[in-house]
Amino acid sequence: MTTTLVRAQVAHSVVDASFLAREVAERYSVKGPVTGLLLYRGMNDVYIIQTADTRYALRVWRKDYRDADEVSYELNFLDYLRQRGFPASTPIHARDGSLYFKLDAPEGERAVALYDWAEGTKFGNCLNVDTAHRMGALFAKMHLLGLEYAGPKHVFTTENAVRFQVTVPALLDFTYDRPDDRRDYEIISRTLPQRLQDIQGPDMPIGICHCDFHPSNIHVTEDGSMTFLDFDGLGEDYMMQDVQNFVWGNLFYGFSPSYGEAFEAGYDTVRPFSAQEKESKELFLLAKAFRLVAGMAHSSNSVGRGTLRFQGMDWLSDYIKSRARPLGLL
Structure with a gap:
């Protein structure tokens, strides 16, 4: 045969x-x-x-x-x-x-x-509050260089900020055995992009952002020198979203909130946050979590469920929904 x-x-x-x-x-x-x-x-x-x-x-x-x-x-x-x-x-x-x-x-x-x-080791392996503060200041400088690179005539948009909608169908398929999540994620997939578009304005600046900055995406040497890396998600986004990506990533890894707080404080010394940016922290923390789980689902056919090695679907579901409800997105 x-x-x-x-x-x-x-x-x-x-x-x-x-x-x-x-x-x-x-x-x-x-x-x-x-x-x-x-x-x-x-x-x-x-x-x-x-x-x-x-x-x-x-x-x-x-x-x-x-x-x-x-x-x-x-x-x-x-x-x-x-x-x-x-x-x-x-x-x-x-x-x-x-x-x-x-x-x-x-x-x-x-x-x-x-x-x-990139010499050195991941920040997550050498956690230090002073280092996080300096890191935040450098991150703000990167955002300002992004504005310089784009030029004064460039018009930034929210197109990339809501691009995660492409990955939502995969997320709904991914949660086939979690009917409550599937129902709620479908609702958030409609309400979150609209909210992110509605908050546009002069007090909510958009720029060229890393879009996936977390404690593993910077290396620190013994003398304190830093190297930022893994810019493969680079795109236009709210600058405060970019900051909260690090704050959320710090939480995702299970590190003390003090490092995220120091990062924010350092950033604020170079590009001070507006009142509206500060008021929108919870929205951006939610957006980061939802983007991650949707992106993870979209990529699972190629790389599996590797992202879940730090936090599981139950943790992510609780995090997303507990913030979506107070924000009126669920």
Whole structure:
């Protein structure tokens, strides 16, 4: 009996590290030999690239609902931050001047970029209130540089702030066995975007934001130097949303609220919060939680339920609903 093989549809492939090392050696001005090692596989895949004298990080973006060339938004902004001396892990220019290249993977085009290596350890591994305060001040500086980069004529919108609506259908499917969550999340998916659009105004500034800043997305060295990293969610958003993303991430990891409070205090010394921003903290904390669970659901076909290793669906459900009700969103 002859068995007919069916060609599988691939959601998320793993690119061979040696292949990527060869591509880097061919495309970039680096000293050989060049070796590669898969560091972790997640929302995007990250590799260690070691040359004769330098270590780099190489990111291979996951194929998702965005076009592969959208990475240019992040990379061009990071290149600007490098020029302005901001401490971020920034992309390396290839010999032809480009900041990224694309691979024809089984699931479709995937973008690839080589970055400076971020020295130190994650803030979550070296928690310190003074460090959090300095971090907040630097984060505010990044927001101001974003305004500078965009220019005075640029009109910021809430399009990216409500883009999570694309992931809601996956969330409703994800909660098939949780009928109460499915019902309530469907309601919030309508009311939350409208609220986020309604609060626009001069006292609720929008800018270029990291959009996923948390205690693992900054490295700190022993002498206190910092490097911001993982800007793959970069986009226009409320600046206060970006701040509350860190506050919420600190809670998600189970750390003391003092680090989030210090982060806010440091930020406020560089770009003072408006009264309306302060009044909207709970809204933005809710928005972060809802975005996360919806994004997690959308990505689960590629990366599984890995995000749940810190907090489970019960915790997330309680967090979201306990804030949605007082805000009149549920």
